[in-house]
Amino acid sequence: MRLLLDTHVWIWSQEEVERLGAETTRALVDPETSLYVSTVSTLEIARLVALGTIELSGTLDSWVEETLDSLLCSTLEISHEIAAAAYSLPSGLHKNPADRLLVATARLHELTLLTADERILDYRGVQTLDART
DSSP, X not given: OXXXXXXXXXXXXXXXXXXXXXXXXXXXHXXXXXXXXXXHHHHHHHHHHHHTSOOOSSOHHHHHHHHHHHHTEEEEOOOHHHHHHHTSSOXXXXXXXXXXXXXXXXXXXXXXXXXXXXXXXXXXXXXXXXXXX
């Protein structure tokens, strides 16, 4: 399985593990599962930290580095193709640019997007897995 972690799933995997379902927890530690995180998720987390919405153990830079290492995640950069594809998705899908970028990334890289976002889970144009299961 090849999973792209939605931003909240990345945070939950480190800070609120109890919010993840049993299937998701197994997938995150399964050596057969390839995990990916988009750089847009780092942007979202940086914004949340700057607003004081979330607090991380350590600095943002160290948190990102340590969590990517512990999850054995690969990083996917936002390419021009992903940026353009984010706004060729249906307009009703999501207004949040980061969520649109995550959906576009999953589609273009043929990944399953691991999320608890109902709007993304309901969208049939991308493969998803509910992180609460």
